[in-house]
Amino acid sequence: MAGNGKSGSLWELLFGDSVRAFGVVSVLFLISLAIAPAKNYFTQWRHYQNQYLKMVRGRGEAITLQRHFHGGIQQIWLTDLAVVDRCTTCHVGLKEVSLVDVGRQPFRKHPVIPHTLDQYGCVTCHRGQGAATTVEEAHSSTLAWEQPILSAKYIESSCGQCHQGEVAGTPQLSEGRRLIGRYGCSHCHTVKLADGTTLKATDDPPSLSHIADKTTREWVYAWLKNPQAYATTATMPNFKLSDDDARDISAFLIANSTPREGDALTLSQKPAEDPTAGASLYGESFCASCHAVQNAAGNLVGGDVGPELTRVGNKVKPEWLQAWLRNPRMYDPGTAMPHYRFNDQQVATLSGFLVAKTDSDLLANVHLDPATPEQIGHGKRLVADYGCASCHEIGGIKKPENFAPELSRIGSKPINQLIFLPAMPRTLPDYIAGKVRNPRAFAAGLKMPQYSFTSVQIDAITTALLSLNERSHTLPPSLIMAATPESSYEPAGKAGQLMHDLACFSCHRINGHGGDMAPDLTWEGSSVQRKWLQDFLKNPNTLRPVLIRRMPRFNLSDGEIYELTDYIMTVYQSPAIDRDSLPLAGYPQVQVEQGRQLFYSKYGCQSCHIVDTKADKGYIGPTLTQVGSRLTAAWIYNWLKNPQALRSGTIEPNRNMSDEDARALTAFLMTQKGAGTQEARKR
């Protein structure tokens, strides 16, 4: 009753008569009208803009900064990129060059990048919600907005949305793409790129159709159990197979193997046990240019083009190894290994040296009983289950199509479609990194094998994968910077066959095709003298003493050398250089002397090159002691005028040399005929 009375009196008080009611309603109406402006007044962005103005006031360039400042909500609107970015509302000083000393967000100046904010907006690179106007909604994943800001660690992935090829200044993206190629991810996962191409693997998994020629079932078993136990650098992942599964797969692979036709697996000579001769032949043949071996200190020494050879004696059968050394193309026609012309004695020495490279622990505990038909059948099913034929050619097994999920848009996969591990941050980058780190942890029965990447490698791979996203595929085509496609150049004729046989393209690049370990030979015919090339092919002596990786000696016959030299000298000519425009010798002494002065004083060439082995010490460029008998004068002259025009990317600086200086230096260099090396040869 009392309550009723009270509320009754309150009602009376406020709405007792029409005047009161009108007054109260008016006040309520006014208050409700004030809500919107008040909300607007107390927004976060207004707070930041006021703070910015306060900060700017104390600075020397305050007037300039205040003139640049525009209050209210700012927006970058790019219709073709579907960008509506209001980030600059709070990040007020992004374009202010003079704010370089300000460390406080949101007022920092944007670091220098090759693009402008007006061109691409913010979310194109940083992700996040461009249209949001509160800190939380712009940067985090909230109920209404899913796309959080991209962590700085992975920012290079955004460059990869447009730049499908190599970009300067993005080492992590490049490394990630290299790893994805090298570890053959695209054997199982299809990856369509925004430039219309499909990602290709750069590895070359061996065919297993003839594996019994090469190795034993015991080794296959040990390898399947843990590839990295055999070679730390192995790119094959660990499938975490049970003992029984590894036993059955090895049984199947050996039983399924057929002998390679025409490959004579015979021991021509017993592998020689002469470690000194073996080591010296291994060194002379520059096997280490491509193959690594662990030294006594546990460090890997050598290249990574071919497989690591630390324990190769545990793997290969001696008769297979000898056949391989005689001619690797008999077993694997597409191998990157050159066909050295070893004689029987050399084959025996080298095979003896290699089969001695064993690790007694590797196969010590592998004891396999003869395989039963059930085991072989089970092995075959497992090979199909694990998709072994995605990477390896296996006789009688078809390469599965789309064995694993397509990754063309993995970088924008919605979070609600992901299954996270407990205690894992719920973001896409963390999911991808977690998946690469430990793929089988996400559910029972997953097939993706375990790789042994370092965390730096995982970050790089994650960066490269994040660049494969929806935005990349929906960009205006004019923005896509397609990768330079690898040319399909193949030299023709007999010399072409010879170059294929010697695997020149494993190291050298010609007309956009081939490796990058050794010099590009596209203009080699304009560059070198015929006599030098012949001598070099016969006995390659190094031009750069500090390099570990060098041109091997292939023991070519005179006929083969003639064939190759002739082809290189005739075909690989630069249209810009007339080889015979300058003489090889006979320059006036005055000009030579002038060239010497220029070499040592004006241009300081001795900081990188050696002409006089006693006085000069420069180790960066090739030694020039015999350059006069190696290069043509026309090449030297043109090179001095503009090195990058002849070989793009070479580090020798363009000196913008006058014609006169270039001619004098050419004259001086052509007198360097290498008396020293002739003496050495006599010795």
Added chain:
Amino acid sequence: MTSRWLATGMVLSVMLCTGCARRAESSAAPKATAFGSALVESSGGKQTTGVGMPLPQPVVVQLNDDQGNGVQGALVEFSGPAGVTFDPVNGLTDSSGQFTTTVSVGGMAGRYQIVASTVSKAQKKVDLKLEEIALGYQEGFGRQLNEKYCERCHNPESTPERVSNYDNLEVKPHPFSEGDILNKMSDADLTAIITHGGPALNKSPLMPPYGYTMSKTEIQALIAYIRAVSDPPYKTPGLVYAKN
């Protein structure tokens, strides 16, 4: 009577709260069994990495006692500005008195001061400050150019993959970390010497000109890198305004 109960209750609840807080803290950090008195850097200071990335080498600090011997089992804790992460953030020193952690820098380019700290027997805080460098896009691009064009002469350290040419040069180039000298050179000076070679500033002609090889953008990136790694740090000269 009631006020006494109340006071006791309050004291108890405060003790309980602090007790809980302590326990929560100690569950993260292991309990120290020993104390040292001086923290020194073993390795890992002054490293360079990309923004948001881990440093290439772990940071190792050494805790010594008054005699300069390593102390085992003392608690060392790392801290740093927002965005810097440590793995692990704290732990006990090993048998030689060392504690190792992997550090990732924050998302903004610049220098990050990280602090390793421990508590001495007398409950005094002992700190060791280290500085790490995060490179943004421009400085990172500059680092790539440095590796391609400059480092072979300007970095005295040799690696198996890259033999240094430093010792072969009659006039020694300045390593880019030599802030004492390089900080005195303005951006214009550095641009001149890179573009036109040593003689542009009356220096050795062994430094060749790169103005026809590198673009302006590349030279700017290179200078940004040189500034980023200089030791002591480079300070941008303030803008000078006319006063009325």
